[in-house]
Amino acid sequence: MIEVKSLCKSFDNKEVLRGIDAIFEDGKTNLIIGQSGSGKTVFMKCIVGLFEPTTGELLYDNRNFLTMGKKEKIGLRREMGMIFQSAALFDSMSVLENVMFPLNMFSTETFIEREARAKFCLDRVNLSEAYSKYPGEISGGMQKRVAIARAISLNPKYLFCDEPNSGLDPKTSLIIDELIQDITHEYCMTTIINTHDMNSVMGIGENIIFLCDGLKEWEGDSTKVMSAESKKLNDFIFASDLFKKVKEAEQEEIRVRDALL
Amino acid sequence: MFKGIQTFGKYLILLGRVFSRPERLRVYFRQLIHEIESLGVNSSGIVILISLFIGAVITIQIKLNIQSPWMPPWVVGYTTREIMLLEFSSSIMCLILSGKVGSNIASEIGTMRVTQQIDALEIMGVNSACYLILPKMVALMLFMPILVTFSIFFGIIGAYCTCWFLGIMTASDLEMGLLHDFNAYFVLSSYIKSVFFAFIISTVSAYYGYNVEGGSLDVGKASTNSVVSCSVLILFSDLVLTKLLN
Numbered sequence: 083m084i085e086v087k088s089l090c091k092s093f094d095n096k097e098v099l100r101g102i103d104a105i106f107e108d109g110k111t112n113l114i115i116g117q118s119g120s121g122k123t124v125f126m127k128c129i130v131g132l133f134e135p136t137t138g139e140l141l142y143d144n145r146n147f148l149t150m151g152k153k154e155k156i157g158l159r160r161e162m163g164m165i166f167q168s169a170a171l172f173d174s175m176s177v178l179e180n181v182m183f184p185l186n187m188f189s190t191e192t193f194i195e196r197e198a199r200a201k202f203c204l205d206r207v208n209l210s211e212a213y214s215k216y217p218g219e220i221s222g223g224m225q226k227r228v229a230i231a232r233a234i235s236l237n238p239k240y241l242f243c244d245e246p247n248s249g250l251d252p253k254t255s256l257i258i259d260e261l262i263q264d265i266t267h268e269y270c271m272t273t274i275i276n277t278h279d280m281n282s283v284m285g286i287g288e289n290i291i292f293l294c295d296g297l298k299e300w301e302g303d304s305t306k307v308m309s310a311e312s313k314k315l316n317d318f319i320f321a322s323d324l325f326k327k328v329k330e331a332e333q334e335e336i337r338v339r340d341a342l343l
Numbered sequence: 344m345f346k347g348i349q350t351f352g353k354y355l356i357l358l359g360r361v362f363s364r365p366e367r368l369r370v371y372f373r374q375l376i377h378e379i380e381s382l383g384v385n386s387s388g389i390v391i392l393i394s395l396f397i398g399a400v401i402t403i404q405i406k407l408n409i410q411s412p413w414m415p416p417w418v419v420g421y422t423t424r425e426i427m428l429l430e431f432s433s434s435i436m437c438l439i440l441s442g443k444v445g446s447n448i449a450s451e452i453g454t455m456r457v458t459q460q461i462d463a464l465e466i467m468g469v470n471s472a473c474y475l476i477l478p479k480m481v482a483l484m485l486f487m488p489i490l491v492t493f494s495i496f497f498g499i500i501g502a503y504c505t506c507w508f509l510g511i512m513t514a515s516d517l518e519m520g521l522l523h524d525f526n527a528y529f530v531l532s533s534y535i536k537s538v539f540f541a542f543i544i545s546t547v548s549a550y551y552g553y554n555v556e557g558g559s560l561d562v563g564k565a566s567t568n569s570v571v572s573c574s575v576l577i578l579f580s581d582l583v584l585t586k587l588l589n
Contacts, residue, residue, distance in 0.1 A: 130466055159468035170459040184467050186370050242466075 083107050084129065084240065084272050089138035091121075091128055098124045099135070100296040109270040111263050111286045115278055116293035117318055122276045123244060125293065129274065130164060130242055131155065142240065160188055163233030165243040165262075169225040171217040171232070177204065178213040181231045188236060203231040207261060223254035227261070234265060241266065243275040247282060255279060259286045280319060283307060292318065308332075354550050360472035361480065361546070374478040382444050382479060382545075383486025387493060389443060390436060394427075394494040397435075398501025401426055406511050419512060420520020423502045425529070432494035433533040434581045437487070437540035441573035445548035448479055449569035452552030453562035461553070472553065480545040487541035488534040495533070532588040539584060543576050 084106040091099040098121045106112040116122050127133040129140060131147060140147040142158060150158070171180050181200040189196055204210060207227040217225055226246055233241060243262060247255035263286045266273040277283065283290060287304035292315050300312045307319065308328075365371040405419045452475055455461050464471040499521060506514040548569035555565045 132462055132465065156468045159466060162466055162468075164463065164466040166459045166463060168458055170463040172460055172463075187367050187467065187469055236467075 083143055084274070085139070085141040085144075086129065087139040087141070089125070089128060089140065090136045091124055091133060092136045098296050099128065101138070102293070102296075102298050104291055104298065104301070106272050106274050107289065108272050109267060110273070110288040111266050112272070112274045112289045112291070113283060113287045114274065114276050114291050114293060115283055115318070116299075117278065120293045121296040122278075122293055126242060126244055126274065126276050130162060131159070160236060161239040163236070163238035163241045165226065165229045165233050165241075165246050167245040167248050169217070169222075169229040171225055171228055173217055175216075176213065177209065177215050177217070177220065177228050180217070180228055181235050184232065184236050200231075200235060203235045204228070206234070206265075207231045222249050223251075223258065226250065226254075226258050230258075230261060230265070234269070237269065239271060241271045241273040243273070243277075245276055245278070247277060247279045252281060255281060256285065262286070278318075283319075294318075353554065354547070357472055357476075357550055357553060358546060360470060361476045361549075363470055363473050365473055365477065366469060371474070371478055374474070375482055378478045378482035379486055382447070382483050383490065386440060386443060386486075386490060389439070390490045390493050391497045393439060394432065394436070394497040395501040395504070397431060398423065398427060398498030399505050400501075401431075401498075402502040402505045402517070403509070403511060406505075416512070416516040417520035417523050420502065420517040421523045422520070423517075424499065424521045424525075427495050427498040428529045428533055432491045432498060433536040434540070434577065436491065436494045437537060437544065438574055438577055440487075440490070441540075441544045441548075441577060442570050444483065445544045445569050445573045446566040448545060448548040449552040449566040450562055452476075452549055453555035453565045454559075456553065456555045457558055457562060476546065476549040476553070479549060480542065483541040483545045484538050487537040491533050491537045495530070535588060536581065536584050539580060540577050543580065544573050547573050547576060 086102055086104045086106075089099055089102045090097065102125060114122050114125060124133060128135045135148065138148075142161075145154070145158065147155070147158065171177075172183065175183065178197070178200055181203055182196055185191070185196040185199055189199075191199070201210070201213070204213065207230050209224060209227050209231065212220055212224060212228075217228070220228070230246075241262070246258050246262065250258065259282050262273060262275065265271070275282065275286075284304050284307070287307065290300075290302055290304065290307055291298055292300040292312070294314045300310055300315045302310060307315070310316065402419060402423050405422050409422070410416075410418055452461075455475070461471045461475070464474060502517060502521075503514060505511050506517050548566075551565040551569035551572070552562075555561050
């Protein structure tokens with residue numbers, strides 16, 4: 083479980099995050115949603131330690147990330163896996179080498195065991211045919227799947243995904259979302275996903291935090307998101323014509339039902 | 344001035360991270376072998392080509408413009424050897440390599456920065472500065488004396504070519520000059536200078552690449568800035584080292 087308490091982050095006197103409190107539970111897909119520029123990426127980078135928060139607390143299973151020593155921090159980082167927006171695969175390495183990289187760095191297993199583990203992770207994301215290919219030779223969706231395989235290779239306790247669906251078609255996005263959710267449940271990981279894809283929100287949003295101008299505006303799950311009363315959240319969700327029509331259809335259905343009764 | 348001090352401070356902090364203990368020596372060693380091939384062995388061709396031609400041109404210039412009946416015939420070979428040994432093969436060759444190798448390092452690390460590959464390393468708990476820069480630095484410092492040896496050797500071959508193919512003087516006159524008053528310490532000082540320059544090229548260009556912010560345009564800028572900075576630092580340190588080593 084990850085607890086965030088009153089997290090603030092400023093850049094040159096510009097406040098990007100303004101006192102965010104949140105709890106991200108194990109075995110759940112926690113989503114951070116919001117418009118571009120709302121502070122989602124900064125929030126995630128603060129949580130993973132790529133940015134140092136200006137004030138606040140960050141607890142990983144009651145271990146304070148911001149006050150712990152360098153060695154402890156490195157140890158904790160080995161419990162994290164991250165999937166970046168651009169997949170961030172190492173261009174000079176093949177798919178298999180990319181997945182083996184964290185194992186080569188930190189695992190004490192033999193080469194055969196490490197290779198077997200990497201192949202298992204690649205098979206888990208249905209990429210058994212791409213072992214020897216290079217990142218430049220595979221599609222965006224496959225790159226994201228390799229990134230997932232690399233992220234889970236060391237059995238992390240915490241999985242972070244920064245816009246895992248960006249640049250992918252809806253069908254591939256769905257596959258990636260389902261894969262992340264399945265892995266989260268399977269290994270009981272604390273997963274945090276940064277997204278503004280409404281399909282992901284509706285599909286895998288077990289806990290959703292909506293950020294607006296660096297503040298937590300709303301929190302709930304996918305069953306409540308459509309009926310939320312927050313105006314800012316509604317503006318964000320119903321900016322899409324599809325969701326606007328879904329809501330109109332729902333309201334029409336209720337009106338007809340009420341009329342019939 | 345303040346910006347210069349700030350940059351130097353950031354450079355020292357980065358070096359501090361580079362010189363920390365590697366996580367897994369085996370992985371670093373494999374990376375070192377790869378860098379020796381990529382930065383060193385792959386630069387041999389350009390070093391050999393340039394040295395061959397510069398050796399030949401120096402010989403022709405000295406023969407046609409400096410030598411006179413008042414000078415002994417070995418002057419051409421002697422001067423060619425001293426130029427190659429003292430300045431060209433160490434300093435000028437490193438200046439040329441700062442363009443090839445320096446821009447390569449800056450753009451490679453810069454691209455890794457903008458495509459979040461460095462962030463990925465950091466998240467994994469890998470010391471990205473050490474993993475990316477240390478093998479490059481060690482590889483270049485190990486291989487640079489070999490490149491200097493190639494440069495000296497092929498510069499002299501170039502000088503011989505002017506005798507064999509252009510006939511501007513006899514090979515025995517050239518040889519007499521090449522062997523005249525030879526001081527082995529000059530070779531050693533060449534090696535010392537080249538190792539120092541290799542350190543400058545690898546770390547300064549890595550610094551520029553590592554601190555890229557933005558996109559591909561900024562990677563290009565970092566690459567250019569690294570070549571300019573390396574060139575200036577090599578020229579300046581050449582002055583200091585030449586004074587110290589003589």
